[in-house]
Amino acid sequence: MAKATKKQALGRGLSALLNDPSNDIQSVQDKNADKVIGNIVELDLDFIEVNPFQPRTNFSEESLRELASSVKELGIIQPITVRKLDLNKYQLVSGERRFRASKLLGLETIPAYVRIANDQESLEMALVENIQRQDLDPIEIALSYQRLIDEINLTQEQMSERVGKKRSTIANYLRLLKLDPIIQTGMRDGFISMGHGRALITIEDQSIQLDIYENILSNKLSVRETEGLVRDYNTSESDNRSSKVKENEDMPKFVKKGITAFSEYFGHKIDVKVSKNGKGKITIPFHSEEDFNRIKKLVQGDSK
Template identity: 70%
Template sequence: MAKAQKKQALGRGLSALLKDPENDIQSSSDKNADKVIGNVVELDLASIEVNPFQPRTKFNDDALEELASSIRELGIIQPITVRKLDFNKYQLVSGERRYRASKMVGLETIPAYIRIANDQESLEMALVENIQRQDLDPIEIALSYQRLIDEIKITQEKLSDRVGKKRSTITNYLRLLKLHPSIQNSMRDGDVSMGHGRALINIDKEKDQLQIFDRVVRSGLSVRATENLVKAYKNSDNKIQNIKSSKSSIPEFIIKNIDSIKKNLDVKVDISANADGKGKITIPFNSEKEFKRLKKILAGD
């Protein structure tokens, strides 16, 4: 405990140093820069702005509330990373969830690592760190990869080394950006998975891609069933009207009732079944709070 208090006191001391106009550190060669760069500093939340290069655009409210509760009880365990913009003005590089949750709790300061970087370096740091640390949806990851390639002028081979992913993995993500925007949005909302998207991308004709996508959503098809549907389409000379119902198609009694199940539970429900009516229902949840809510509904409490 004494060590933690000493570290926190040091952070506050460095914070006071940064607020002194005579110590306006702009580069690593400036006076006292070595005392700040690489160390944890307590910064005013009001002095930090959100990074416009942040690839994450959606934040789960339940997950933020859980993080806020954890911060309220235990404090910030992992400091955020910021870059210096001007005197006592900073911009997030990584850690926006911690930043948002801290504001929810009502904290006035937050521990942070300070970096001095230009916009391109900041973009690269933000994208790479978020790809590695955050639970981005497939489209956000794909957009992050594409931005690194376009704006940092990096090849897929070098990107593979930078983010620690196989080149084939990066290619699979990038291909998702060729899907129709409505399919991309459904992936971002969690209505269909990356597996569904990878299957649908094999359909070149946009109109047919959307029609098959609509069938996948309406019938609640699994990834395997979607792959079979696309295969049937390809084997029918790319004529959607020639696709016959396969044994993996969802039975009519499920199609008629799936919407009422989703509406009652208020979550996306994944149902897979064969023509004989044998299958399974998968109900996802994102937090303990949501799990208890679902349990209460299913138990009829």
């Protein structure tokens, strides 16, 4: 108990040091920086602003109230981390839930590790710290990985070292961002799991992804059932592609040469089928009434 009191007194002493304008610490080379940087300081909550780089966007009110109740009973067990911006001005690097819960309780101060970091370092620390959390949804994690790639210029190999995850695990999360946004939202809201998403991602056509997604929701399909459905679809597509390849191989040379000219003229990919006796059929697709009339004029123009 005496040790805890001493620790809190130390925190208050460091806080007083930070509040002294003559000791405004801006870098590790400044006077008294070694007494503050990397130590736990009792900071006024009003001096702390939230982190604009925070990758997490969903904060459950219920879970915050539960955390606030725990803080009320046990206090802040793990200090937050902040970076110093100016005199009496700090920015959260990690621990936003603890910060929000403390404000919910009406507390005036909170224990914090003080860091000195630039924007890029702060972003990297916030992203890496959040990726380590257990309560992030898969899309939040994937977006954090993507930001590390886009804004910090980390490779997947470097990220693997930073966050302690296998490169294949990182790649699996990143692939989720190829899903239709509606499906991504469904995963964030807990309607489907990451397992469902990983199954759907093998389908490139997002309209088909959405069809299967609606099937999952309507029939409460398990991950295994979803994988079976996707496997059946992919097998069917593979058979269709094989059939088309075979048709093209059997197609006469004069038809193969003419298809490109037809497609360029009509502005669409033209489908041609040829039977064994040499007879065939040309199919010209259209996408609207306006498109149909355009093709009609082209055909009529040729007949004049």
